[in-house]
Amino acid sequence: MNAEEKDRLKGLFQEMKLDEPSSGFESRLMQRVHVVAAKKSRRQNIKSIIAITCGIIGILGIPAFIFWRLGLSLKTEMQDVGSTLSFSMPSIDFNPFVVSVACVGVLLFISDTLIRRHIREKRHKD
Numbered sequence: 001m002n003a004e005e006k007d008r009l010k011g012l013f014q015e016m017k018l019d020e021p022s023s024g025f026e027s028r029l030m031q032r033v034h035v036v037a038a039k040k041s042r043r044q045n046i047k048s049i050i051a052i053t054c055g056i057i058g059i060l061g062i063p064a065f066i067f068w069r070l071g072l073s074l075k076t077e078m079q080d081v082g083s084t085l086s087f088s089m090p091s092i093d094f095n096p097f098v099v100s101v102a103c104v105g106v107l108l109f110i111s112d113t114l115i116r117r118h119i120r121e122k123r124h125k126d
Contacts, residue, residue: 034125
């Protein structure tokens with residue numbers, strides 16, 4: 001580079017105001033922060049789902065593996081218990097009005113939760 005080009009570039013950099021970043025830079029930075037936060041949240045959700053699934057498999061699988069490894073069978077024991085027990089179901093009467101009010105209450109609760117979540121996410125984005 002010759003001296004004229006260096007002086008021209010030096011002049012351009014001196015004219016720029018470096019006190020405050022541009023609004024475009026701030027918006028791009030905030031978008032990037034939101035993207036990184038969303039990825040982190042998604043990873044945490046996936047990790048928690050995997051942990052819960054592994055926990056359930058462990059709770060059910062470890063005893064089943066122990067029984068299988070020791071050669072224990074629950075089938076014969078359950079047949080003996082089933083032959084001596086008898087179950088009777090009482091008659092269940094319900095009021096349709098009470099059931100409909102309960103269903104409406106549950107639907108209102110679900111819709112309220114969804115609306116509040118939507119508003120919270122909208123405020124968080126702004």
